Amino acid sequence: MLDKQSPIPMYVQIEDYLKNQILQGDFVIGEAIPSERELTDTFDVSRMTVRQSITNLVNEGLLYREKGRGTYVATPKIEQPLSGLTSFTEDMLSRGMKPSNKLISFEKMIPEIDIMHELQLAKDEEVFVVKRIRYADDKPMAIERSYLPVKLVPNLELNDIEGSLYSFIEKDKRLIISHASQRMEAVLVKKEDAEFLQIFMPSAVLLIERISYLTNDVPIEIVRSTYRADRYKFISEIRR
Template structure:
């Protein structure tokens, strides 16, 4: 319980108590926490004290307030440094999580001139389109769509479920992705994207478009990543 004789204000004590419950796992991610009225009753404090404690938790990112629904324990955000060119699998390893993937589509297609120019390939050449759903600890986070030049056609016969594309490229062709150019936008989830990512249609998503280059400065693939921004954060 809270100590009324402590020099630390009651709202700070309550904030720390709730924070410890979240950090220990006593309160789970996405779990709804009691209303400010109920917190005030439970800890025998004023509603204003309870509100200040919850607001501080929200500022620190431990809880999220949802209009008309209440306050919930915030889900863990996964961090990626955009300055580094590393695979999704390696990003997960650095975050202490397990990467996964599910192949959605793999096929040869006719690419438009813009895509072929980016891949530095001649007009009319076929390309390999690969779409995967990426998971973090079994939770869908990213829809990944990549277009490869025909030089990487061997990928169509590879097992792309739960395996790193970067590792396969290096093993099969000696290709290492050394850098990439990226643009980042905000988009809204379509019905299909919402179903795959288990979110609501129209939810805000991060859209990253990129071109990956090898150590020889040759284009390896054109990539599009559609990311659940609520679970991902980027650093530079």
């Protein structure tokens, strides 16, 4: 199945073969692929070559490893368009998935100086800080840390954060969210977040900070989200 005379490296050829098997449905979601030893024998290559192919497919999100058990076909990544301003709950519902969350903490405090500046607060003004694990169909997708000015949502309570914060903010039509700015970068996951997201260290994650604004350009929320890079990807349409 491999062309050892080809300038294409062996690990790339194996990677392409496995990828085609997955895309054609020969391996289905949740099914184990052959072990490294079996693939080594099948392709008559070194174990290191096979391991590199599998690692690349794991990093691409097509496969995932379970320690001591094997390597399995992963559920396809969720595609999140970068255009449009929606909450995590709204995103998941639009895909027919069941959104849920687990509250880690909910408190009121004086924010750090960078949060204070981005929310345009005075030194003594407080924020609500909401830290949640966000799930889709009961699988952890992201850690979300939200900061909201107390003066704008003074009645925020524990039961209000079970669903979409956007829905709570806009429920009485007094506050309407109109736009947001967003920053994104790839980082290595922190130990605490790795435990929450059920991923191994070191793993790459997507760190996204979004600042949402009301119609009068007043910032209403900063949310810093750490997304599993093996379950999520962001797409955008660019026009000339």
